[in-house]
Amino acid sequence: MIDDETRYRAVHSRDARFDGVFFTAVRTTGIYCRPSCPAVTPKRVNCTFYPTAAAAQGAGFRACRRCRPDSVPGSPEWNHRADLVGRAMRLIGDGIVDREGVAGLADRLGYSSRQLQRQLTAELGAGPLALARAQRAQTARLLLQTTELPVTEVAFAAGFASVRQFNDTVREVYDRTPSGLRGERVPRAAAPAAAGTLSLRLAYRGALDSEHLIDFLALRAVPGVEEVVPGNRPGVRTYRRTLALPYGHGVAEVDGLGPGDEPQRGWLDCRLTLADLRDLTTAVHRLRALFDLDADPDAVDARLGAHPALAAQVAARPGLRSPGHVDPHELAVRAVLGQQITVTAARTLAGRLAAKYGAALPAPSGGLRLLFPSSAALAAADPEDLAMPGARRRALLGLCAALAEGAVRLDGGVDREAAAADLLALPGIGPWTVGYLRMRGLGDPDVFLPSDIGVRDGLRRLGLPGDAKSAAEAANGWAPWRSYAVHRLWTAAGTPVPTPAPAPEETA
Structure with missing residues (x-):
C-alpha cells in the first residue's frame, strides 16, 4: 500500500512505474492523468488520487488528451491478488460484464450482485458496471482512432447497448464527440496491417x-x-x-x-x-x-536480485516475465500431453490432435490454419488417436470431460486454491501439472516447481542444492514472485523447458 504523499512524489517525478497503479485527478482542470503525464505538475492541494480510471470518471473527471491514461498497463495487483476484488477485475478485463452482465459476473464469483457492488465500490471507488463502462470507452477510442468503421458499428463492437449510451459515454470520458475523437488520430510508425x-x-x-x-x-x-x-x-x-x-x-x-x-x-x-x-x-x-x-518487473527484480545466486542474472537480463496463456483449457491439455516427454514431443503430439480435432480457419493465415481443439471435442476423441501411455490417456480424457462439463473451472475469476484441489482430485493429475497450470493458466505469480528437473538443474548451476526439499526451502525467500524465479532457473539451466520429475500420481 502507498499513501497519497508517495503518490504525489511519483507524479512530481513522472514515474512511469506507477502508471496503471493509480490515477491523479486535478480539481482545477477537471481532468485525470497517469502519474507519468508530461504536463506541468499540479499543486498537491489540487490533486485527488483514484485507484481506477472508472473511479475518476465517476467523480466527474475526464481523461487527459495528452497522456491518455486509459491506455496504461493494468495494475499488477490483479495478477497476484486472489481475493474477490482481484478475481472480479480479471473477469471484467475479459469482458464478462459485457457478455453476461453483473449478475453473470457475481454468479461466477459466488457472491450476490449487491455484495459484489459493495466490495468493489469500497475498494476501487467504482462498481462492476462503471469498471466495464470505462473499459468499453477505451475500446471505443481505440476503434475510432485505428479503423475506418462507421461510428454506429464502433458503438456495438465496443460493447455498448445503444448508440446514445455510446455517445454519452465518449463525451463524458473524453469531452469529445465520437467524430471529434476520431479526428484526433496521432500518426505513428507501425508495421503495416492488412485490410480488416x-x-x-x-x-x-x-x-x-x-x-x-x-x-x-x-x-x-x-x-x-x-x-x-x-x-x-x-x-x-x-x-x-x-x-x-x-x-x-x-x-x-x-x-x-x-x-x-x-x-x-x-x-x-x-x-x-x-x-x-x-x-x-x-x-x-x-x-x-x-x-x-x-507485471511490475521492478518489484520482481528487486526481490529476486537481492539473492546472491540470482543477482548477476537479474542484472544481465532485467524485465524477465512469466508467460501466461490465452486459454487455460488449452494449456491444461498441453500440460498433460507434456507429462514425462520432451517439449518437442509434446508439441508434435499437440499438433496432431489439433489437425485431427481442431476447427479449421475459413482461410489460412501464413502457417496458421487451425484453432486448438476444445475440451468437449477432445473429451469425445477416439482413444486410438492419443498416442501416449494408457494412464496419461485416461488422465487427458478425464480432464477434458471435467472441463467440458464445468466440474473443473479454469478462468480468471476462479479461486486458485479451489481449482488446484479440483484438479488434484482427477486421476493422473499431480502437483507439477497443477503448479504449471496455476503459473501459466491462472496467472499465479507465486508458484514454485521443486520437482521440476529444469528448476533443480538451474539451482545446481547457480551453486545451490538441487534436491526438491532444498529447492522449496530456497524459494521461500523469493515469495511472492516464485513463478519468476522458476523462469530464472530454467534460463540458468540453459533451457526454458519444464520437465516434471517422475511422480506416482502423474505416471500411474
Missing part, C-alpha cells in the same frame, strides 16, 4: 525481456495454431497464433523488441484480425496475460 486488421500497441511498464518471451513461446508453438516468424523490422521476431474467442475466431500477431529498441520502450506492436469486433477487448486482455504485460 487492427494495429495497436500493448503497453507495459518497466523493462521487458522480449527475447525470453519469444524463445519460450517459439519452443512450444503448436503447428497450425502458433508460429514465430521474422518481423517487419530487422532483428525482430513476431509471434502469431489463432484465438478462439466468445463471438468468433481471431488471428493475433505480436512483435518482439528489436536490436535498437530499449527494454523500457513501453509497448509491443500488435495486430489483430477478428471475425467479430466485439471480441477486441477479450483478445487484448488475453494477449496481455500471455505476455505478462501488467
